[in-house]
Every structure is written in C-alpha cells, then in structure tokens.
Amino acid sequence: MSEQKAALATRPEILLIEDDPQIRKFLRVMLMAEDYRFYEATAGVEGLAQAATRNPDLVLLDLGLPDRDGVELIRDIRKWSQMPIVVISARGLERDKIEALDAGADDYVTKPFTPGEVSARIRAALRRAAVLDKNEPSEIVNFGNITMNLAARKVSVGGADVHLTPNEYKLLLVLLRHSGKVLTQRQLLKEVWGPEHVEDREYLRVFMSQLRHKLEADPAHPKYLMTEPGIGYRLLTEP
Amino acid sequence: MSEQKAALATRPEILLIEDDPQIRKFLRVMLMAEDYRFYEATAGVEGLAQAATRNPDLVLLDLGLPDRDGVELIRDIRKWSQMPIVVISARGLERDKIEALDAGADDYVTKPFTPGEVSARIRAALRRAAVLDKNEPSEIVNFGNITMNLAARKVSVGGADVHLTPNEYKLLLVLLRHSGKVLTQRQLLKEVWGPEHVEDREYLRVFMSQLRHKLEADPAHPKYLMTEPGIGYRLLTEP
DNA sequence: CCAAACCTTTACGTCATCTTTACACGATTC
DNA sequence: GAATCGTGTAAAGATGACGTAAAGGTTTGG
Numbered sequence: 001m002s003e004q005k006a007a008l009a010t011r012p013e014i015l016l017i018e019d020d021p022q023i024r025k026f027l028r029v030m031l032m033a034e035d036y037r038f039y040e041a042t043a044g045v046e047g048l049a050q051a052a053t054r055n056p057d058l059v060l061l062d063l064g065l066p067d068r069d070g071v072e073l074i075r076d077i078r079k080w081s082q083m084p085i086v087v088i089s090a091r092g093l094e095r096d097k098i099e100a101l102d103a104g105a106d107d108y109v110t111k112p113f114t115p116g117e118v119s120a121r122i123r124a125a126l127r128r129a130a131v132l133d134k135n136e137p138s139e140i141v142n143f144g145n146i147t148m149n150l151a152a153r154k155v156s157v158g159g160a161d162v163h164l165t166p167n168e169y170k171l172l173l174v175l176l177r178h179s180g181k182v183l184t185q186r187q188l189l190k191e192v193w194g195p196e197h198v199e200d201r202e203y204l205r206v207f208m209s210q211l212r213h214k215l216e217a218d219p220a221h222p223k224y225l226m227t228e229p230g231i232g233y234r235l236l237t238e239p
Numbered sequence: 240m241s242e243q244k245a246a247l248a249t250r251p252e253i254l255l256i257e258d259d260p261q262i263r264k265f266l267r268v269m270l271m272a273e274d275y276r277f278y279e280a281t282a283g284v285e286g287l288a289q290a291a292t293r294n295p296d297l298v299l300l301d302l303g304l305p306d307r308d309g310v311e312l313i314r315d316i317r318k319w320s321q322m323p324i325v326v327i328s329a330r331g332l333e334r335d336k337i338e339a340l341d342a343g344a345d346d347y348v349t350k351p352f353t354p355g356e357v358s359a360r361i362r363a364a365l366r367r368a369a370v371l372d373k374n375e376p377s378e379i380v381n382f383g384n385i386t387m388n389l390a391a392r393k394v395s396v397g398g399a400d401v402h403l404t405p406n407e408y409k410l411l412l413v414l415l416r417h418s419g420k421v422l423t424q425r426q427l428l429k430e431v432w433g434p435e436h437v438e439d440r441e442y443l444r445v446f447m448s449q450l451r452h453k454l455e456a457d458p459a460h461p462k463y464l465m466t467e468p469g470i471g472y473r474l475l476t477e478p
Numbered sequence: 479c480c481a482a483a484c485c486t487t488t489a490c491g492t493c494a495t496c497t498t499t500a501c502a503c504g505a506t507t508c
Numbered sequence: 509g510a511a512t513c514g515t516g517t518a519a520a521g522a523t524g525a526c527g528t529a530a531a532g533g534t535t536t537g538g
Contacts, residue, residue, distance in 0.1 A: 114321045116372025124375045165484060182392040201525090202487070209527055220527085229494055229525065230405040231392070404495055440514095441498075448516055459516085468505085468514065 012126055014038040015056040017047035017073075018088070019065050027060065027088075030115040034122075044073050051077055058126055060118075063089040063100065071103045078104035084125040088118070102186060102198065141176060143237035144224060146215055148176065155215075162214050167192060171207050172215075175225070175235035184232040208233060251365055253277040254295040256286035256312075257327070258303075266299065266327075269354040273361075283312045290316055297365055299357075302328040302339060310342045317343035321371075323364040327352070333469045340423045340470065367419050380415060382476035383463060385454055387415065394454075401453050406431060410446050411454075414464070414474035423471040447472060 014036045018024045024040065031038045039054065041047035044065045051059055059077065063070035074085055087105045089096060097108050106125045109118055139151045145158040153169065155162050164172065174191045175183065186198045193203060208227075212219040226234050253275045257263045263279065270277045278293065280286035290298055298316065302309035313324055323345045328335055331349035339347055345364045348357055378390040384397040392408065394401050403411065413430045414422065425437045432442060447466075451458040465473050 112317055112319050112321050114368075114372055117321070120372075120375035167485075180391050180393075200486090203485090205526060206486085206528085209529090212527090227494095227526070228392070234391075406496075439497090442496090444515060445497085445517085448518090451516090466515075 011035060011037050012057040013054070014122070015047065015050055015054065015059045016040045017042075017044070017050075017059065017065070018062040019043060020062070023062065023088075026115070027118065030119055031060075033115070034119050036122075044070070048073060048076055051081070051083070055081075056083065057129070058084045058086065058122060060086050060088065060122065061105075063087055063091075063096065071099050074100060074103040074105050082129075084129045086118075086121050086125050088113070098186075102190070102195070141237075143179075143235075146224065148172070157215055164211075164214065168207055168211055168214070171204075172211060172235075175233065176237075179235045179237045182228045182232055182234045186232075188232060204233070250274060250276050251296040252293070253361070254280065254286065254289055254293065254298045256280045256283070256298065257301040258282060259301070262301065262327075265354070266357070269358055270299075272354070273358050275361075283308050287312055287315055290320070290322070294320075295322065296368070297323045297325065297361060299325050299327065299361065300344075302326055302335065303330075310338050313339060313342040313344055321368075323368045325357075325360050325364050327357070336470060337423050337425070340421060341425055345420055363419065380476075382418075382474075385463065387411070396454055403450075403453065407446055407450055407453070410443075411450055411474075414472065415476075418474045418476045421467050421471055421473045425471075427471060443472070 014031060016024065016027055016031065016038055018027060018040070019042050024042070028038075028040070039050065039056075041050050047059075047061070047065075050056075061070060061073065065073075070087070070089075074087070077083065077085065084106045085104065086107045086109065087100045088109050088111070089100070090111050097110075100108055106128070107121045109121055139149065141148045141150065147156045149155070150173075155164055155169070155172070170192045171188065174188060185201050185204055188204060189198045189200060192207075193200065197203065208225060209219070212222050212225050216222045216225065224236050226236055228234055253270060255263070255266055255270065255277055257266060257279070258281050263281070267277075267279070278289065278295075280289050286298075286300070289295075300309060300312065309326070313326075316322065316324065324343065326339045326344045326347040327350070328339070328347060329350050336347050336349075345367070346360045348360055378388065380387045380389065386395045388394070389412075394403055394408070394411070409431045410427065413427060424440050424443055427443060428437045428439060431446075432439065436442065447464060448458070451461050451464050455461045455464065463475050465475055467473055
C-alpha cells in the first residue's frame with residue numbers, strides 16, 4: 001500500500017520520540033541490538049516534523065513529553081498517516097491507555113518494561129502493518145444464508161436482496177472486517193459515526209437492532225450479530 | 240534479544256543482596272553449585288547501585304537488611320526494570336510476604352530454607368522472565384485444554400466456547416499476564432476492580448469460583464486457578 | 479418545495495451482570 | 509475439641525445495559 005515501505009523485508013526505520021536521556025539511551029541500545037535503523041527526536045514538535053519528512057515505518061513515542069501532549073501528537077500524525085505508533089508511558093492508568101489507543105496508537109507499554117517486551121511490541125506492530133498492506137478483502141463474502149457483495153455494496157439473505165441504509169451498511173462492514181473479534185462500542189462508534197460520537201452508545205443499540213431485523217431469521221436470538229454485554233459486539237461468520 | 244542476556248542459554252548473572260555473612264556464605268555455595276555467575280552487595284544502597292549498573296538477570300534479596308528498606312528497594316528497582324526479584328525473608332509473616340509481592344517481588348522464600356528450594360525458585364523465576372522476553376504478546380494462548388484467543392476475546396475449553404463476563408475475563412487476563420507468579424489479592428483487585436476496591440476481597444472469592452466452574456474440570460480441585468491461602472491466587476499454565 | 483428516506487432521540491420492558499449476604503467446610507490456633 | 513479464620517459456593521437483590529418501537533428532525537432527490 002503506497003507510502004509504506006516493505007517493513008519486514010528490509011531493516012525497518014523507526015522514529016524514537018523521547019525526552020528523558022536515560023530512557024532514550026535504554027531504548028537506543030534496544031533498537032541497535034534489534035538491528036533497526038532509527039533516528040531520534042527529543043520533543044513533540046520535532047517528532048511531528050520528523051514523522052512527516054522522513055516517513056518512518058514505525059513511531060516509538062513517550063507520552064510524557066515536556067512541550068506538548070503526546071495524545072495530541074498521535075492525533076496529528078493520524079490526520080495524514082496510518083504508520084504504526086507504539087506508545088511508552090510512565091503511568092499505567094487505564095484512562096491514559098484508552099485515550100492513547102482511541103487517538104490512534106497501535107500499542108501501549110507501561111514502565112517498568114524490559115527491552116524484550118518493547119521490541120516484541122514493535123515487531124508485532126510492524127508485522128500487523130505489513131499484513132494490512134497486503135490484505136485486500138475479497139469481493140463477495142458468504143456466511144450462513146447471508147451474502148455480501150462488497151464491490152456492488154449489496155446484501156442479500158437467502159437470495160432476496162435486502163436494502164441497508166448507509167450507516168447500517170457501514171456498521172456491518174466494520175464488523176465483517178473484524179469478523180469473529182469482539183469490537184468495543186467505542187471502536188464501532190468511532191469507525192461508523194466518527195470520533196466525536198464514541199460516547200453515543202444508543203446509536204449502536206438502535207442500529208444493531210435494525211440490522212438484526214433485516215438479516216437474522218429470529219432477531220431476538222441472533223446467530224450472527226452477537227452482543228458482548230458490557231463490551232461491544234461481534235459478527236460470527238461460522239457457527 | 241536486546242541487552243537482556245540470554246538468561247537460559249548462557250550462565251545467568253545473579254545479584255545477591257544479603258548482609259548476614261553466614262547466610263551469604265550459604266547462598267554463595269548454593270549459587271556456585273548451580274553454576275551461576277554472581278556478585279554480592281551487603282546493603283540496600285549498594286544493591287540498588289549494582290542492580291542499575293550491572294543489570295543482572297535476577298536479584299536475590301534478603302529483606303532483613305540493616306538499612307531496613309528491603310521493600311523500598313524492590314519499589315526502586317521496579318521503577319525502571321522488570322528484572323526478576325526473589326525475596327528471602329527471616330520472618331514468615333504473611334504481612335511481610337504480601338508487602339514484598341505488592342511491591343513487585345516475583346517470589347519469596349522464608350527461612351529456614353534448603354539450597355534446593357532457593358535454587359528451584361530462582362530457576363522458575365528465570366524461566367518465566369525468559370518466556371516473557373521472547374513471547375510477543377501472542378494472540379492465542381494454550382494451557383491444558385483451555386484456549387484463550389486474546390485478539391477475539393474468546394475462551395474455549397476442550398474446543399467448546401465458554402462465555403465469560405467482562406470481569407471474569409479481566410481477572411483471567413491479569414492472572415495470565417503474570418502466569419506462574421503469585422498475585423496478591425490487592426494486586427488483583429486493583430487491576431480488575433480499580434484502586435478503590437482493593438479491600439473488597441469477597442469479589443475475588445466469588446469470581447474465582449465462577450471462573451473455576453467455567454474452566455476447570457473439577458472446580459473443587461483446580462489444576463490451573465490455584466489459591467495461595469492468606470496471600471492471593473496464581474495461574475498455573477504448566478503442570 | 480414536497481415527500482421519502484434516513485438519522486437522532488426518548489421511553490420503557492427485559493435481561494445480564496455485579497454486588498451482597500449467608501452459610502458450609504477445612505485448616506489452624508488455643 | 510472448641511473457636512477462629514480464610515475460603516468456596518449458592519442464591520437473592522440491586523444495578524445497569526440492552527432491545528425495541530415510535531416520535532420528531534434533518535437531509536436528499538425529484
């Protein structure tokens with residue numbers, strides 16, 4: 001996919017954004033041991049500039065920067081790039097973690113951490129990015145008696161065409177792209193309605209209900225569109 | 240991998256922090272017999288300095304130091320490193336054990352102990368650390384006939400899907416992330432229910448019971464979800 | 479400019495999960 | 509052995525989440 005370099009074929013390039021000299025040194029040793037190419041930034045603005053100009057394969061970002069909010073920086077990068085961002089943070093608070101991940105970070109490591117742990121996360125993020133770049137979703141998907149023609153944007157149940165509204169279709173598509181996986185309500189809301197509506201959980205209730213009535217034989221006892229109470233929803237494409 | 244030494248491939252390096260000359264000698268003999276490389280510190284400050292500069296594979300720490308800050312020392316190390324810390328304690332009081340484990344110790348041995356016992360704990364801790372460093376947070380974990388698919392947030396026993404409620408899953412996940420290690424009740428409560436519920440130990444009883452009934456073949460005689468009376472719980476992923 | 483389609487919002491019955499309590503049991507202490 | 513403590517289990521009650529229908533609002537297209 002486009003600007004992404006062949007992250008795993010050659011030596012991946014990593015941008016390290018970290019202000020604390022000691023931790024920077026620690027991470028530098030780790031990156032060298034793993035044979036990555038990398039360059040460093042010690043502040044947010046500099047980091048953003050480097051990310052934009054040098055287009056690294058991955059960004060390793062410490063949230064506790066002095067000059068600007070790390071989460072803000074993630075959002076800035078996400079405006080124009082999907083490059084993997086692995087976050088390092090002193091604080092392990094759930095709130096911070098969720099904020100960073102919602103902003104678009106790929107993974108989150110809290111101090112204290114081992115070099116092995118950080119490098120494992122980096123490898124995993126690079127691998128995911130490489131897979132994403134290769135995978136094109138197939139044009140026609142079947143599950144049960146439901147057929148989705150992605151190219152034509154058409155859905156049918158047992159051969160009969162079913163009309164889905166734009167948001168209904170979008171929601172189903174997001175679920176399909178991650179079929180089998182639980183998607184949190186926030187993830188779904190962000191994908192379908194945009195980041196400004198991640199709190200509006202009623203939307204999901206209403207639209208999941210509508211989808212079930214259009215797709216499921218017995219909407220009250222769904223076979224495909226499953227609820228994960230307290231978490232979110234998942235699409236089962238095989239019994 | 241990284242600066243972490245290949246703890247099991249070569250001879251692991253151990254830092255021994257112990258003030259009592261007699262016990263020091265005893266442990267020294269044990270370490271030599273087991274063919275570890277090691278160096279010694281006789282006080283807390285010295286121990287911390289050595290841990291920082293020489294980066295051992297494991298710290299063997301006597302809590303009864305003269306500067307009397309063993310637990311404090313554990314906390315200091317944990318600020319920047321996950322290196323395994325095995326604690327030796329003269330007093331077998333539960334309070335002391337819990338305090339040390341809460342501070343981040345990996346295991347504890349109480350006097351009187353045999354050389355075999357101590358070296359077994361050391362071996363176990365080193366093995367866990369090696370596994371942690373190698374394993375990228377893998378998406379699928381197996382132990383016994385239990386399978387956890389972390390990406391999909393799915394658990395199955397002997398191939399059959401098992402439904403876990405949000406808190407049940409969270410609890411199991413925390414145990415898994417530290418599998419083999421004793422986790423104190425406070426640690427578990429803090430991770431799953433938040434810091435404001437570290438005293439509500441009934442939650443753990445109820446939820447551990449529920450988990451066992453869903454995962455164990457014989458809930459009354461668990462093979463994986465083990466109780467550590469007076470301390471907490473631990474998840475065994477290997478017999 | 480109207481009508482249709484769609485989205486947003488509200489209300490309410492139902493259900494899953496969490497919380498709390500009570501009690502049985504084994505281990506430990508006195 | 510009696511009393512105490514920590515634990516395991518079941519079950520009741522409280523809480524909050526979910527599913528659904530239906531009533532405005534807004535956008536779109538003719």
